[in-house]
Amino acid sequence: MSGTVMISKPTPPRAVFRIWRGDAGGGTFQDYPTAIDQGMVVLDAIHRIQAEQAPDLAVRWNCKAGKCGSCSAEINGMPKLMCMTRLSELNLDMPVIIEPMHAFPSIRDLVTDVSWNFAVKKQIKKFSPRLPDAEDGTWRMQQVDVDRVQEFRKCIECFLCQDVCHVLREHHKHEEFIGPRFLVYTAALEMHPLDTADRVPDLKNKNGIGYCNITTCCRQVCPEGITITENAIIPLKERVVDNFFDPLKKLFHIL
Amino acid sequence: MAEYRTHPYDVLVIGAGGAGLRAAIEAAGSGVKVGVVCKSLLGKAHTVMAEGGVAAALANVDDRDNWKVHFADTMRGGQYLNNWRMAELHAKEAPDRVRELEAWGALFDRTNDGRILQRNFGGHRYPRLAHVGDRTGLEMIRTLQDHGIHAGMEVHMECTVLSLLLDSGRIAGAFGYDREKGHFIHWPAKAVVLATGGVGRAFRITSNSWEYTGDGHALAYRAGAELVDMEFVQFHPTGMVWPISVRGILVTEGVRGEGGVLRNSEGKRFMFDDIPDLYKAQTADNEAEGWRYTQGDKNARRPPELLTRDHVARCINREVKAGRGSPHGGVFLDIAWIRQHIPAAEEHIKRKLPSMYHQFKQLAEIDITKEPMEVGPTTHYMMGGVRVDGDSQMSTVPGLFAAGEVGAGLHGANRLGGNSLSDLIVFGKRAGEYAARFAKENGPVATDAARIQSVVNEALVPFERGGEGDNPYQIQYKLQDSMQDLVGIVRVESEMQQALDIIGELNTRAARAGVAGHRQYNNGWHTALDLPNLLLVSEAITRAALLRQESRGAQFREDYPEKNSEWAKYNNVVRQGPNGEMLVEKREIPPMPPELTAVIGEMK
Ligand SMILES: Cc1cc2nc3c(=O)[nH]c(=O)nc-3n(C[C@H](O)[C@H](O)[C@H](O)COP(=O)(O)OP(=O)(O)OC[C@H]3O[C@@H](n4cnc5c(N)ncnc54)[C@H](O)[C@@H]3O)c2cc1C
Ligand code: SF4
Ligand code: SF4
């Protein structure tokens, strides 16, 4: 940042939104000049365009508060939640470009087919707790022991991390790689203080953890600020290494 | 002939929030074939937005808590209009349902001895809300979702039910459309569980999403079920008021539970000025005692900021009207002040209220660890809904069950915070169990082809009118403005009559709504199809509110500002008359059994 004092200029009353319109068969960008008010977010602008100019513009949203992960899109090329992107952070002298996520097939306009994510999750071994600690069927866990997993459980399944991951976005390895979201999910299960299942062989053989080369793109876009790479993926990679490549363990296997 | 796909089930659950998922898990566990339909993607239902926590008398933080105290608190909060059987079952079963979530992987915040931590909330005598920071709903829905996908239910995401189907008076399934592709679907089913949530989109300022258009209420009503308590709409005292575009977004009561205080423009904690008699004995009369309460002092009484929501909302309204509001028409909610008491207050606030911190920082450029927030009332929750049997959750239509926000009874005239998430799991489970039993005990159902044809025809007319027809968004906005201004926090007969006239006009306009384009993911079409439901519940709210000539719980009538003991005996029931007209009538509340009356007496 420069040392000069920021002078807030009056927000221009109108801005142009260049929105991708189309479906699986293809599409084009269309410009929508729209009146804007102070404090508006991109999703507000989309709603105004729907109500006034393009009633059939397709968009997903629910909470309008960054809690449900429905309104993911690419705004001026950046994967973001539309409900948490204020117009004041964008340069409104130029058209604001709004596109659907690129890593998933188009359905219509800003809506993509994210069903792959739901199918991937189902293949991951489910939570299996140890026997209860107390006679009344409950467990005892310290806050420090749940902190890490609580970080992962903040995930709102916006799939923005999946969208930026080059393994999916550019190399389309959807069949072989579960993507950062589901590495975080697996980490949450593996590090859950009560869980007893072992997902490490699957990580290596089925889930393609080896494809990840720690570019940290996923962590940089996560709206929940989850430290995807450092806290989830790297520890999982270490478990895989420990399990499969540790020379001592190998020796024991041979013996 | 209408073209559609068919997916038959034993039990069809409509809605995938906490109530729907819990019902589906229960029903699938008993071996019947279960389908789940929801308007959004899985895991995005309203439940995901719940913040503060789930109420259950676990007694982990204060061992004086037990089901009786929770029961009495719930009844007092509901001004005794509650279905007492539901309040009893809820208080007794909530602890087991919460522990069960832990067994399915939920990770609640912990006490020092490693158990589930509980926090204070309005109207609850002891710290009772199990929570995960301020994202409890996310933890709950994700736990149920991740458990549910391995429990044998089939999910139809992004599908909307347009109508329930009947077979000689008994439920026979549902009919609707797939939002993504636009094709129609028929779900024949022997039993149906409605778990469609609330009606908050009927108002302009709301914490609710587009999904909350009262579909379940309207579907049930049209199928012949009775609705009850429709006059009771909860306005949460603290929604964001600025910037305009985020107006209504919820600020969790957890802020006050953690020690946040309400002040007017004169810096005064105005809540001390107006403590209702019913709560005098339990409420602190000075600031020091209130603070000690929020910090876990068992001998202290709770601060007046934690009085019930209806009351706090009205006090805020009064301050604003009296010209003592904040710059943007709210009042101040201050959590930053706790730095006077707590050394590392900034970190503490960020840890306890992470999403509030985030929300204000990102949407309003306010740092809540340093400055007060501006807040005002927002439409939040629907106490009214489908009238059900307390034990089974079955409505007056055989085979039609309702659970969660769309069901009614537990909360009476006003819901306590945290009692909804517990409602979902207690009665979601019960609805699933009894629906599965109903499906096993009853034979197959016949298809009403004529009804299906007429649903399809009605659904497609907006395309015939195309862009020339009335704009569905504008009709919705007009309705929201009218309900907000005429049937909101403060009600009066003349304004409500005016609202009924407007609803009548809007019904005519809705029948002329048009949309351009095609059926694939067409938000304009979806909005047009939601309109009749929104209009129907708006009318039901208004008519029930007109009939109840008193002020009680969430309903405040300027023309009848007092509570009237005569009205304490009745619930208002709304149903469809023989000629399609809407009937509203008083229904006497059955007497409470002596053992429950005794509990209330004990807890006075
Ligand atoms: C911001 C916010 C914070 C809250 N905080 C708390 C809290 O801290 N504690 C608490 O106890 N309560 C809280 N509540 C209230 C509570 O979250 C809701 O009452 C509760 O989640 C409702 O759950 P549900 O299962 O009944 O419905 P929902 O979770 O709303 O689910 C409704 C489901 O029905 C589906 N549906 C609706 N109509 C149709 C249709 N026509 N066809 C097909 N599917 C349909 C929807 O798609 C959705 O899946 C809060 C509410 C809000 C808005
Ligand atoms: S760090 Fe790994 S998972 Fe994340 S974007 Fe890069 S390659 Fe993908
Ligand atoms: S990890 Fe972050 S970016 Fe990825 S889906 Fe979850 S919330 Fe979104």
Ligand code: FES
């Ligand atoms: S609408 Fe829920 S995250 Fe944007």
